[in-house]
Amino acid sequence: MDNFKLDKDIDLCCVKAASFPDGIGEAHKKMNSIFKGDGRRRFGVSYSYDDRILYMAGEEIMKSEKIPPGFERYILREGSYFSFYIQDFPNNISQIEKSFSILTNDPRIDENGCCVECYFPEGAKFENAKDVRCMVRIAD
Template identity: 35%
Template sequence: MEHYTFQKDVATYCVTADYFPEGIAEAHRQLQALLPKNDRRDFFGISWPDKNGIIIYKAAAEIMEGESMPGLETFVIKNGPYNTLYINEYQKHPDSISHAFELLLKEHEVDPHGYCLEWYINERDVKCLVPLGKEYREFTGLNKE
């Protein structure tokens, strides 16, 4: 397990999956069809349980400078420290992402009000991240609140 720190907030456009996990691929297809092609754009998956324990999943894409897509849902990935696990060739190992989040969420310093974040590095690799809580940020001097 490694640490990664987002130095600034990352604004994203997103499409919410109709079902989890069955609707993930379709949400990503819908999002990519709505956005202009940009090879520098980062893609993400963002998920968390609602009050009933049902997982909400959003396919997300970085908003590029000067871009405006009115009507599209947005989500801000917060700056700060995250615990991470990197997965090579995740599509060859279908359970690898859920297994990574199981491990990440067991760590005591995780923000209990955070989310699970998939950062698609390329078509083969993904970085799984969970934000660290206030106590960890204060202890390490990374608290920006």
């Protein structure tokens, strides 16, 4: 487990997945229909709500950009995060769940935070991503 620092808030344009985990791929495809691989950072954001996991595919945007209908703005808060970097995640997909299981069981995390996936190489569409950083914010 590593520490990772977000130096500033990151604004995201997001679309919710219809279900978790089955709807993740479709949510990222919907993001691709709006953002056509223009070099922006791609994220996945998930959190618990009413005993369910809600997942959103997200793309980094500028604060001034308008959110298209059917999408929503989400802000990743600056701060320190615990993280795992997973190389070649499509062939190690179980490592994402394992990483978040470890991260979310740490008593030092922000109870109001979320689980964040940041895909690499930066600017790649979800289906072209090779690596992922799994992160959970540390409480202030």
